[in-house]
Amino acid sequence: MFGGFVGSEQNQGSDWGEKLLNTVASNTISHLFTRSDRVDVEVRCNPSSKLLQGSIDSFRMTGSGLVIRREFRTEEMSFETDAVSLDFSSVLKGKISLKQPTQAIATVKLSEVDINRAFSAQLVRQHLENLTLPQLTDLSGGQPVNFTDIKLSLLPHNRIELFANADLGNRKVPVSLSCTLGIAKRRRILFQDVKFEPKDIPEEMQDISETLTEILGEILNGMVDLDRFNLDGVMLRLNRLETQGKMLVFSGYAQIERIPQTG
Template structure:
């Protein structure tokens, strides 16, 4: 009777069911982001009658201009699942509830401009300012050190160049390094093969600049951890990263225990 009521006995009914899931999923996903330029969702189910049992053949999402936690922007983010089991009755009520955990293949594209903008975010700044580890305070005469004006330049073959300023009291020293990006434990972005770049630094301060540059590299290696950006019920893991022009591409997967309702 329910199948006849919603029209699942014909193609029009199948379209109705897929359109319902598309609409509810799109609205749910949009609410995970502070802002989004576009969010497109595609649900496949054949035959459409499987929707009544909550079975979906595949679920795809592609979003552009997504802002996470108010301050972190991704140029593009997409994911695709295999078969997914959902509670269809929850979709009728405007929510997506999983019957069991699932995994999704994920791809994230970050622009060089967005990476640099992220260094202005509060979550990042508090890990770069007013630092007092022993190695730094020895350089600064006991004063807290702050790294500001961070600029990242993406280079071929997963390399980056990074410029910054180290400051304490009335002293400011530039820092400059190149390194290779890598992945550790599928959740951390590591800055490997750190190399101090002397050509950007006045010879009179190169020694102190080198010490500060290497200290900055160590700080960055402990800072970029995906677990700090996980959504409720979702864990992100990385398989690869690549630099392509002015874009940084991450590919991996998302382990989804439940569909989060807010970001």
């Protein structure tokens, strides 16, 4: 669905070049996502004649229900670029090619439901299944270990609670922790101050559960790295994150070397 800025009355008086760029930009952005509920695109260019020289003031996208790489859904996403210099001849061919890199500020909202669904994605599961770390196989009698049934709850002040089961091959041990979310080097999500939460763990399992909690915390800390999610030609970086009710909100920026053609 493409509405909002693209179909606004302000654009009715734009010349054919600006209308063409709006159409090409909308098509390009939509192809970055597996599916979407809404995508609105606005190209700002005043006067519009600058477009013929490949100069636009900014480019803005807002969207909701955007699914990235078939498995990662975002509740909302928006970004707005600095001034952009592009090759207008590429627009005539239905593409957008930048003459020089640009930056964009970005905001992403993830719902608690979508975060929990992401724990089932293959890109995430590969860090949680068939684990053969020495400290784990010592507990499982040499069998690979799987962390399953992960449920994360968002709390105020950037805190979370997380519950999971550790499948040790011959038995399952519940694991429960709380921690604070943070950012490292603007690209990694940190699970800081991991604390074992024994209240829902059977007393006879608490010792091994506490050990497994520490190991799971270490795994989580090495798992979420934005460089694994970068689109071709786009580098993502985070400035801050914040829990807002049942939403986790990220703000940051993107360094755009070229416009990717697919997600």
